[in-house]
Amino acid sequence: MIYSRAARHFDFLLLAIAAGLVAYGGILIYSAHLSAYPDGVDLGHPLTKQIMFACLGLGITLFVAWLDYRIFGQMAVGLYASAVLMLVAVLFIGDSVYGSRRWFTLAGQQIQASEVAKLFVIVALARYLADRQPRIQEVQVFLISLVMAAVPAGLVLVEPDMGTAMVFGAVWVGMVLMAGVPPKHVLVLVGLAVSLIPFALIVVLGDYQRERIHLFFDPNSDPLGGGFNILQAENAIGSGGLFGRGLTEGTQTQLDFLQTSTTDYIFAVLGEELGFLGAVLLLALFTALLFRGIRAATLSRDHFGRLIATGIVIMILFQVFINIAVNIRLVPVTGIPLPFVSQGGSSLLMLFAAIGLLEGIVLRHRPIEF
């Protein structure tokens, strides 16, 4: 029964777009690694690993889609607890990379705790807000949901990982508004947050973040140090022009002027080698993906499903926006991968699980017909 239903309602387009983005990323990863792996792709090549993760991800999508997503609602408490636990643990046993603790190693694999936590927190928030539908106007519900999002966001901020913390914030705002919380609550909170910015700049932000904000406004103050990446990424993207310099032809990429060119700065590779048209193609793919995500939300039979879909859409939207905005110097540097495109196992598996959730919501968009 389930298979025939799958055949009818499964959103093949959604999965195809996701797979297309991974393939697009694969091409860029290959190009960016050309100078380090000039002999082509073999088993040790990062692209091979990325493809393996993508295949695994595909399996996860199908598995999660096959499960009734409401199962995750029942597991929400456990998921939320384990998300917080992971985020705490990573601060103590995590591997420090580029001055922040985001990864821990499990069975030889590096796992980025915040990637897994994002999805778990979305599920937990969806569950809580769905349960509170009758009392959704109450301030108490609003505040508890805020604490639920603020705890993991705060932990991520301590790592420090400003970008992911912002994603948590955006996801929470989107979900509570979608759940029916009065917008004025959110407005008051946002107003409060804005008025606290000066305080935050002085007290809460570490030297690390202040330095990054300073460099955003004046990367030339340290062109060979902290400002190097900012300037070189800008150079790379700008030099791509309309049509790009051609795949594997970008000097900024091929001569290693870009750091982390397969993760946080993969968009700079795309901008340089494939140009404005390549970038527009990427944005078109993301737009299509996100619209398919919204479609899942609209089709959802229940609040829980709709809120999960909304959370996932906003999560992906913000990651894409922040990543690209950092690359083209619209916002200060904050390390965040480009969904589906950047090299990285944790992120990819989490995203495929998210696609699985969306598929699950679409598959069950009407009462089961026995």
Added chain:
Amino acid sequence: MGPFREHRRWRSAKPKVERDRAGRSPGAFALLRAIIILMFGALTLQLINLQVIQGDEYKQRAEINALREIPLPSSRGLIFDRNGQPLVQNSARFSAAIVPGDLPKRGEAAVYRLLSNVLNVPVEEIDQKVREGAKGQGEYSPAVIKDDIDRDAALILMELAPYAPGLQVITEPSRRYLSGSLLSHVLGYTGPISAEEHAELGDEGYLIQDFIGKSGVESQYESILRGKPGKKLIEVDAGGRELKVISERRPIDGSNLVLSIDLDLQRKAAEVLSEYAGASDNAAAAVMDVKTGELLAMVSQPGFDNNIFSGPLSSESLAALVDSPGKPLVNHLIADRYAPGSTFKTIVGAGALQEGVAAPWTTITSRGYITVENEFDPNVVYVYPDWAPLGALDFYGGIAMSSNVYFYYLAGGKSDEGFRGLGEDKVAQYARAFGFGEPTGVDLPGESPGLVPDSAWKEEAIGEPWTLGDTYNFGIGQGYVAATPLQVLTAISAMANGGDLLTPRVVKEFQDSHGKTLVSPEPALRNQVPIDDQNMGTLRAAMRQSVTAGVAKNAAVAGVEVAGKTGTAEFGPRLSNGKYETHGWFVGFAPYNDPQIAIVVFVQRGSGGNDASPAAAKILDFYFNGPRLAQQVDRP
């Protein structure tokens, strides 16, 4: 558990939720879609700005980013004496430096210790120099810890550099002058290019760290010695490693110079000069080929070791060089001017013969002085002395005995006796014809033009009218007239060779780096002196008589007929005994019948007859007799 308190009620709530399915406003989703379009639109706008509008600019920047221009220095030409003896060597000078910004964050102490062990410099001193350097020139400029370290230490440090971040060994090209102070004025030296020189020569590819000739032939022939530095354009990765050469222009090495200087003669002249310089602050001697203008020896004392400019030079030792009374950095042969004294009588004599003021038989009697009455007040009488009451003298005697009275008559005349002299204008005219009053054009920098006075000059410079007394003083090379020893030498050389005033030179030929001759400059004639051969002959005979039977007897050399003229020129303030200090001069040529070389000897404090003349004799003796004997010993 807090937020999930109502967990159990969830199942029962399910049907309600399902009923609610289409309940929420589709407006929320439309808003979400709009937000997506808006956010991606913002990104697209910035992308258009970067890629489409400013794309070309960024493309250029990215290209510059990956390209580096690497200078390929050319090796500086070498310098040899006329017999092929090398005078300079190219070598390298090393200094140890630390780039403060490249030091490991917490490991700088290890780098300091390592450097301290190799260089024997205390760690505290290194630390201090690094701090000062970082403060003064910034984090990424190397702070020199020790300058001019020896080669072994430099090699050790170069080996260690990869393990000691921040450590840098700076290598600079350096010139070693093999003859030390002997040729310092001729060769000159090289030094770091100054900001002004760089601004002036920047177009020729000089870099701010380049060395450039600062004096002597090093400066005069800078462009020839330097050659043409090349450069290559390479593509580099972000770490600065060379990936491929895009274009390359090979450097063209500088040409070698062969000087006209004979190092052995130069050494002998320096030796002799030291012997006879006595209490002089300085002294000079030069020997010139009268047919070509080539300078065979060119000594200015005191000298200096030009190697000191290849290393770090403290401001104290530089000040000592500059302030020393003998002015060692000055080439006194060309850069300083002196009263030529009686050597100038040769020129007045030549002019007088040519103008018919005097003939070889013109006889004038010296009673030891002449007197001149003041034009306006006959009671005021000026006395112009001779150095002795020499009695009746013909032209030969006048030169040979160096009679002042004789030349007072020739220059200024004696109106009460009806003797018409040349007059100051003619004296000046002949002085200029023999090259006085303008640089000789020798191929060395810093030449003084000397001074040939006349009435117009005196009016302007002193503000007084020219007097007869001025003409008398002019006639014996005193008063305002001033010349460099090299000017006197070229004038004598013209008398020796029959009237060709040649441009003196120290470079005989240019060779490529394999020793092949590229160019041998021809003798350069400046001026044909307007004196008839017959009169020149008379002048030469008079100068010959000066050595055989006159005041220049000390210049005589066995086996060679020397002709010449002494000079003992008063200078400075009158001393307590009523006399003046004197410069001692000798100028002459040899052999008398077939002149080959001319010589000038100048001692700043001394006498022409007793100091300059015997010094000249020893140098001439070495030239004509010394090398010949040496050759006989060399060839069995």
